[in-house]
Amino acid sequence: MNKMAVIEQALDAAMPVLQGKVLILRGAKVNGVDATVQLGWQGRDLGPFAVQVRPVEHNSLLWYRMEKEPKGPQQLKEPKRSQWLLITSYVPPNLALECQRTGINFLDTAGNVHLDLPGVHVFITGKPRPKAPRTPSDQSALRKASTLRVIFALLTVEGLAQQPVRAIAEAAGAALGSASNAIEELAALGFIAGEARQRRLANRETLQREWARQYPISLRGKLKPQRYTPVQSDWQESSLLTDEPEVALGGEVAAAAITGYINPASACIYSWMERGQLLRKHRLRPDPDGPVEVLDAFWRRADQEDATVRVPAAAPLLLVYADLMASNEGRSVEVAGMVLERLKNGA
Template sequence: MFTAVEQQRGSNDLIDEVVRSLTDVGITVTRRRRADDGATSDELLTLDAGPHGRTTYLTVAKLGAVDRRLATAWSLPSHRPLLLVARHIPDPVADVLRARGVDHADAAGNVHLSWSGLRIDVSGRRPRMSPPPRVPDTTAARAFTRSGTRVVFALLSWSDLAARPVREIATTSGVSVGTVHTVVHELTAAGYLREGTSGRALNRGGELLDRWAEAYTVTLSRKLPIASFVLPDADRAGELETDLLAEGAQLGGELAAHRVDPHLHPASATFYVERVPAAVVAKYRMRPDTGTVHLRRRFWTRLDDTSPLVPSPLVYADLVSSGDPRQREHAERIRGADDRLVELDRS
């Protein structure tokens, strides 16, 4: 496990390498610190392109390996201009960042900068043959494995659960007691759990939500789809929802987000279920296809949860992981509107 000092050193070393890459394309770089901006780096880089102008970027450093799924799920500061730096940014990741309006540069020499009077786009360069030792991007890595994300999800979703016995957390998460012990230890060591007078409690919940949403996208989300269906009679969508909820399903995705904040008009309906409700499928003559009704596997157990909606951290993560800018924008809206998400951000 790396300390905060080691993480900062890794970030500084990475930015040093990226500065050399920027210098190679004719950019003069001035560095300065920023006291507190809420991002994962407090570095400001002023890039001077001579007659083509200059711009000061807030810099976010990603120390680990990056891929397209992670780039889609990253919760990045809304501050613009923003410069994301990494050891190596493959072309598919660069495409995602460009679509999100994020300039970027890496230690291999790949650079994308765009401002009034300047556009630089260097891509396709491979990592250097002898890169510096890899530094994990964060601590508590074992809490963000596929089984670990189930535990973190449960802790994020129910405010009382962190203080409950480990066996109860395991039952809710659907994992072993040993896995819960490991995750609790990792989260405590990383500062995401703290011991108080009433037992364990979450700390830095908003940061933990961001990390969990990234890990969920990469490790767990892709394992959850069960089936997708076409509903022949779209006018019966309301009846279908009523019948599925009566079967124990819960709403997720766009439709759940619409119930939290009507600003988003859902284009699909996602339901989390234990199994395919065959009788309901037959009643509405639904046919398997890449349709707009999606069934996903419920991966948690909470007997006292009677809400028609899945827990809001999952609604948020499914919007973020969609890759749809419209849904990503709405994810930020519900983060400020949902009581549990607001509580996490304030913890």
Template sequence: MKKEVEIQNQVMAQLPADWLANITLLPAGPYDAELTLEFGGFTRNFHVESKYIHRKETLDHYAKQCDTASTLLFCNPLSDFLRDYCQQQNINYIDAAGNARIVGDGVYVLLQGNAVPPRQPSVPGMSIGIMKCLFAFFADDELISQPYSKIADRAGISVGMVSKAMGYLTEHQFIPGGKKGRRLLDKTTLAYQWLIAYPTVLKPKLSTLVLEANQHWQKLATEPGDVWIGEVAASQLTDYLEAEQWLLFTQQPLQQKIRQYRSRPDPNGKLTVANAFWGEALTLNTFANALLSTAELLASQDGRNREVAEILNEQYLHLKQLP
């Protein structure tokens, strides 16, 4: 019930100032709450169901279980895709960003375009070197306790940059002080801030080539150190998305990939190859793969990709919300 109350509080805080609302919680009732809304000269009563929604299947399940005409869905901020889906399925809702659809007998309310209210703690900006070092820590949970030389090798940075990264983490209380017992104290906040920084700090510095696709990505041979990221990784990890754009990080020279795939540069191609920004000795675990893939999906500014990024977060990252 705690999560439901949290959503209800967030939604109630985002209601328009000229709406009068009275909500009664029903801890043991058939619904989470009862709501009376007064707006525009109308008074309407609704049953309330409070849920976290990250995919359309959750909305489908909700619609089958509830009378959507008399029930109002309180939920986390919805993506453009999910708001459109609510419209198509005649689901009335108010989300925690203040977006709403309330359509019924004599009432038509549609509030759209409200931004997600910030909830994550603010952390000073990360440099490229700090982002690379953090990514190595995300990829290998034991690496942070290793000598700086090994961290530098795995992260693809200098020993001096490792020292700066450790200073950053210590200063902002993400690792304990001292040389012994190093560990990340707030991995989820660091991952969230890493996602925020990725499209403006790290992604623009990647070396990439966009190539024509002569065959499907599943038929493209990969070499040791090659890692599918983005839509392809999302397809592999969730079995939910049919990848339309293919991103391969590689330790090999990009020109070698052109020869290997007998391809040529094409600005409209489906296949992008990028130089891995981490060291050759680092093997990405599932968390790091999901984190980098989520960053790429969010950077695409595509509603479909945003939806699958939410699924990756739900299954692998477990952040309270995505940027």
């Protein structure tokens, strides 16, 4: 049981009635206490609660009820019995009634609550057991195009992991259900830690490398990649690369702009513009051996409200890195290492 996740989920579930935050989370129990939380009710501060996190079954309440006050060195001031709080995944109705009868205060992750304090009595029961989290046995989830979209958004949009799932879905261009499933799968694989307000990415560098490895396999082909040749002879002077705000540069042409280390042999372009309009505007003709490859952009433009933008910008570093690695060309792989270093350093 991930105790921090259970505490955060229970506090979130109780939000319509209570306001709570974690004051102290202990790596190991001290005097029987897993954490200390602060609770409020109708604008009233109910004071800190000493929390024990454990599963609740038919026999566990008796043990909990009979447990004596903490022993040993008094690293914490012992709470009054009423200030102890049991936090657990789920308390079924029959055991909730038992808690009410015997004076055990609790919160669970479904939103069931019992608090019996001087001047305060809150008792909510009957909310159904939350669905068990999905636990994939391998990383097959990372081979889904929708999950790759969500991962890309989480890795490239600052603070997005702490936003509601609906905001994550919108940023990723994914359906709400797909985004929700992706977050569950990433949490099960250890790439997301915490719940809701405290959600954060974990093992970030591993996730970046895995995304770059899976991108050409599961997502790139869905972006309608096609090669073209500009009507003008010098493709590097095409207005598509020099004066088009509706595109972003990927691959070698982006790496050249970022590092100045490589002379691009071809151009990779991600476009938000409708393909036919793009071809007409920049006079591109289909050519399987052409030097310009165009793909549909799959992320939200950060500058889409900025009317001052008039030249193409490089795609996010993660995507540039993935493009370079997918080429399997020695010079591209070499410069990919430089891009990866910038990515690690947040450049």
